[in-house]
Amino acid sequence: MTATYSGPAKLVLASGARITGMxxxxxxxxxxxxxxxxxxxxxEITADLRNAAEGLHLELPYERVGTVSVSRIRKLLATQLLMSLTGPGPAPF
Known part of the structure; x- marks a missing residue:
């Protein structure tokens, strides 16, 4: 395990929808x-994603998964969001 990770991931919403991103x-x-x-x-940005806060999981490569919650959502550009996430327990990276 390392202290940092930067790369592709999927945010799994409570509904089961998977949103790809970095x-x-x-x-x-x-x-x-x-x-x-x-x-x-x-x-991509969806209405479900904008309303996501809890009951979320972040999937990293090699089937590593961690539970997360959204602490903040910021608009970067007209078509981009940056979500701040926090996760309890051991990091999945």
């Missing part, structure tokens, strides 16, 4: 196993 993640406190977080930039 994630930039890191562990809290230099590698401790007590939480992690970062950002997710989705490839």
């Amino acid at each position: 994630a930039s993640l890191s562990t809290n406190r230099r590698g401790e196993l007590n939480g992690w977080g970062g950002t997710f930039r989705p490839d």
